[in-house]
Amino acid sequence: MNDAPTITTLFRKSSYSGGDHSECVEVAHTSDNGRAVRDSKDTARGTTYFAPGAWQAFITYLNRSEAP
Structure with a gap:
């Protein structure tokens, strides 16, 4: 049985990332x-x-x- 949460939204890149080609992380909401x-x-x-x-x-x- 897999109890891992599921991703419930699209991944979103921070508005601070500076454009389409910037290296950044993406975040999505999960079911929990x-x-x-x-x-x-x-x-x-x-x-x-x-x-x-x-x-x-x-x-x-x-x-x-x-914080840094």
């Missing part, structure tokens, strides 16, 4: 309210899944002033 993330320049390489709590912690960290 988490996120699926993949490399936009090599989409066949695979997808990394973030559980909802892990994704929120990641976003919170990025929004901190001392």
Whole structure:
């Protein structure tokens, strides 16, 4: 039995990526309210899944002033 979440939206590239040929990540929503993330320049390489709590912690960290 496979309990992995399913991708429920199209992958979307950040508006900060700077155009069609920029290297960036793409993000999609999953059935468990988490996120699926993949490399936009090599989409066949695979997808990394973030559980909802892990994704929120990641976003919170990025929004901190001392984040790189």
